[in-house]
Amino acid sequence: MASSVKAVLVSAVASGQGKTTVTAALARKLVRSGMRVRVFKTGPDFLDPMMLQQAAGMPVQSLDLWMVGPDHCRKLLAQASADADVILIEGVMGLYDGTPSSADLARAFGVPVLAVIDASAMAQTAGALVLGLRDYGPVNLAGVIANRVGSPGHARMIKDAMPGVPLLATLARQEESLPERHLGLVQPGEIETIDTLLDRIADELLLDTEAWQVLPPVALADDDAAEPVEPLLRGKTIAIARDAAFAFLYPANLDCLRELGAELVFFSPLENEPVPKQADAIYLPGGYPELHAQRLSQAQAWQASIRDAHAAQRPILAECGGMMALTDSLADTDGQTWPMTGLLRGQVVMQKRLAALGSQGWSTPQGQLRGHAFHYSRLETDVAPFARTKRHPSGDAGEAIYRNGSLTASYFHAYFPSCPSAVAALFLGRAGA
Incomplete structure (x- = not known):
């Protein structure tokens, strides 16, 4: 039509x-x-x-x-x-x-x-x-x-x-x-x-x-021959952080999760709201945690709830700012260091020079999940990457992807509709190398 x-x-x-x-x-x-x-x-x-x-x-x-x-x-x-x-x-x-x-x-x-x-x-x-x-x-x-x-x-x-x-x-x-x-x-x-x-x-x-x-x-x-998305997340509830600190979220990602069959609920770490108890998985998108590091460090209910979710092996996907909030500490734009949740070993440091910018793709068993990176901070960690993205179009090594138990974290921002089956595997805790 x-x-x-x-x-x-x-x-x-x-x-x-x-x-x-x-x-x-x-x-x-x-x-x-x-x-x-x-x-x-x-x-x-x-x-x-x-x-x-x-x-x-x-x-x-x-x-x-x-x-x-x-x-x-x-x-x-x-x-x-x-x-x-x-x-x-x-x-x-x-x-x-x-x-x-x-x-x-x-x-x-x-x-x-x-x-x-x-x-x-x-x-x-x-x-x-x-x-x-x-x-x-x-x-x-x-x-x-x-x-x-x-x-x-x-x-x-x-x-x-x-x-x-x-x-x-x-x-x-x-x-x-x-x-x-x-x-x-x-x-x-x-x-x-x-x-x-x-x-x-x-x-x-x-x-x-x-x-x-x-x-x-x-x-x-439109191409009427496009195949519908298989509802691989039917019956699952995904809790998504959404506030001024976690606002970098493609609308298409939410649409994709719904097409996969997931029910979405939202919560605000900045308001010290805990991860909703009914959540089967958690999504922490990017944003500006460096501008709100003090409030996040003092949000004890939020911090305890994300640690509990991790201990219970509920899948957690943390992108860029979401990952920054799950490290040991975050140095804000004024250079002051604040403790974070400690689910990923390392310290995040803000810098004046751009650290990464551009399109990247992550090759997963389900196909290539595409997206991008754009950040001014760096993660100082001794944790070995679980995988790495590739920059487009050069094919050079891109962002590190870290895995700690049920947590998958990276500076990489994924565009979910590029490979819905890979997204479903992440939120089901079945993502392989």
């Missing part, structure tokens, strides 16, 4: 051009005009989708030809097109960066590209930049949004420099931008004025409605 919907992939020449700000502003503007808007994010990311979800009011899924896979990307886009007027896809890094790139994704599904340019230090040169973005691949370039524009005259110079390419919108320089920290944007829930800020940016995005309306719809069809 195919549905046609207006869809664009929002990309740029590089990171830092304002893609997330522009995509969020456009989503909020279209939603306020009465349109049903679905937003996607290209590549592995947690923070940008949170902001885009805040702007559009709908969950934001990931699209990536390697990590997610073409078939699942097609399924997600087709599902969105069935109940949306507009689909916005925010790209990753520059338009042609990565293997696969945002341009590859756009071409795979016939989605035109909307280029964001930082116009703050250029005028006519914008034309050369835009034509290069269009022709290098090439891609179907639907138009341009000029960010950080100084004046209406500045906008006219940019428009005149791009014959044949519509200037779909402009956004003035922002006195207050979306706040960031070491891993990227600050989580929307931490910003009291986030909706006011998004509304203001949406107001300041000057959209050429005539040029927008003439953009042709894109036909997005």
Whole structure:
């Protein structure tokens, strides 16, 4: 079944051009005009989708030809097109960066590209930049949004420099931008004025409605032959940590667990909530434990419950921040060391230099479980890895995967739909080397 919907992939020449700000502003503007808007994010990311979800009011899924896979990307886009007027896809890094790139994704599904340019230090040169973005691949370039524009005259110079390419919108320089920290944007829930800020940016995005309306719809069809997920976790309850310290979680992972038949319950270690007693297994996703290390170290009920679950051999999957909270100690961003739960021998130390970034895959007996790593901390441990991921596309050794009894822990963030049977084996305690 195919549905046609207006869809664009929002990309740029590089990171830092304002893609997330522009995509969020456009989503909020279209939603306020009465349109049903679905937003996607290209590549592995947690923070940008949170902001885009805040702007559009709908969950934001990931699209990536390697990590997610073409078939699942097609399924997600087709599902969105069935109940949306507009689909916005925010790209990753520059338009042609990565293997696969945002341009590859756009071409795979016939989605035109909307280029964001930082116009703050250029005028006519914008034309050369835009034509290069269009022709290098090439891609179907639907138009341009000029960010950080100084004046209406500045906008006219940019428009005149791009014959044949519509200037779909402009956004003035922002006195207050979306706040960031070491891993990227600050989580929307931490910003009291986030909706006011998004509304203001949406107001300041000057959209050429005539040029927008003439953009042709894109036909997005699902593959009806896709096999359903076998309910290998039917009858199992999985407890998932979910709060400001454990918030890096793909919505698709939750969908996958439900398709596998699991019942999901949530709890907050930050609020000193113990692991729910009915849980057959526990999932500790990534997040910012380094920002909440003192509270986590003092959450005695939470700590006792996770130790009890481990002693009872209930399977535990801990990713990145989840793993950090299960080590002996965690040194926070100020260098102060706090005791953690001690289920994985070692100390976590924050550093200013990025420790790992990029797509990775874990070869399991059930198949390759794909995902990524992105962290600034390092684990100092004498525990030998149970296995290692491989970096994509180089094939070089990636993150260590540790095993201690029923605990599986790593800096690796898994994208569950890439291999549901491997995920089921982890939560059933049957994962092999």
